[in-house]
Amino acid sequence: MTNILEVKNLKIWDSRNDRVIVPNSSFYVKQGSCLAIVGESGSGKSVTCKAIMKLNKAGIRQSGDILLRGENLMELSEQRMRKKRGKQLCMILQNGMRAFDPSCVVGVHLKETLMEHFGWGRDEIIAKMKNAMESVMLKDPIEVMNKYPHQLSGGTLQRVMIALAIVLEPDILIADEPTTALDTLSQFEVIEQFLQLRERMGCSMIFISHDLGIVKLIADEVLVMKEGEIVENGTTQAIFSEPQHTYTRYLLSSKLAMNQHFKRVMGGVNVAER
Numbered sequence: 001m002t003n004i005l006e007v008k009n010l011k012i013w014d015s016r017n018d019r020v021i022v023p024n025s026s027f028y029v030k031q032g033s034c035l036a037i038v039g040e041s042g043s044g045k046s047v048t049c050k051a052i053m054k055l056n057k058a059g060i061r062q063s064g065d066i067l068l069r070g071e072n073l074m075e076l077s078e079q080r081m082r083k084k085r086g087k088q089l090c091m092i093l094q095n096g097m098r099a100f101d102p103s104c105v106v107g108v109h110l111k112e113t114l115m116e117h118f119g120w121g122r123d124e125i126i127a128k129m130k131n132a133m134e135s136v137m138l139k140d141p142i143e144v145m146n147k148y149p150h151q152l153s154g155g156t157l158q159r160v161m162i163a164l165a166i167v168l169e170p171d172i173l174i175a176d177e178p179t180t181a182l183d184t185l186s187q188f189e190v191i192e193q194f195l196q197l198r199e200r201m202g203c204s205m206i207f208i209s210h211d212l213g214i215v216k217l218i219a220d221e222v223l224v225m226k227e228g229e230i231v232e233n234g235t236t237q238a239i240f241s242e243p244q245h246t247y248t249r250y251l252l253s254s255k256l257a258m259n260q261h262f263k264r265v266m267g268g269v270n271v272a273e274r
């Protein structure tokens, strides 16, 4: 299987105080597979993904190689990167609300994005988005497109983003804690859509999550980060059944303890056990 993305010797640092955030990371994503990045808060998951998009805040610098289908993104100008974002590299953020411009209805944002990347006309865009939105179980797509972001729930906005990704068909979809801001029911529904997206489109994905139950469901491979370093990586099965690093074992055991607590409090089965 070929690698769609290869990250080599990625270093990320804060140029304002020379603090190194990620010293030296190398990993790859195989075509059509899902790589989960796990680790505690502050371990460098988000800055790593933003580095792939070249979207870290000014002041945060990066070096190394990021090869997307063999093309080194590090060598591209901002103008050329802008053409890649959305079309080839799509990112779904934790909070759907922040991804949309609050001053216009959701449909405007969708139209602008699709016009920029494909040059489609209005009717074509509406038809394609309507289909994609229906496929992620958004019941009234036209009504949703005519609403402002604040009038929609977090779960609906994440589904709109997934629908947009379906239409964009990116080479790789990066999802940064896409369900964290959602209530449990919406989490289930959104994860279900990610699973279907993978099945239907064979989309390559990087999925950041601190929820190991979700990771177990969705990922083929797992990369464990601690304080900016990759401490372990391997197939999901290997990581869950034979974790090598103490830190991975710690993450797994704290997840287990939380599950048991959850079960005691709520009764029934939760995500980790599906």
Ligand SMILES: Nc1ncnc2c1ncn2[C@@H]1O[C@H](COP(=O)(O)OP(=O)(O)OP(=O)(O)O)[C@@H](O)[C@H]1O
Residues within 6 Å of the ligand: 014, 021, 039, 040, 041, 042, 043, 044, 045, 046, 047, 048, 057, 060, 210
């Ligand atoms: N804009 C920034 N300026 C300076 N430091 C930053 C910036 N963004 C992130 N960092 C630092 O980089 C480190 C890694 O942060 P990052 O957000 O990648 O962690 P994370 O693993 O994604 O955590 P979380 O799950 O909380 O999002 C942290 O120490 C953080 O303080």
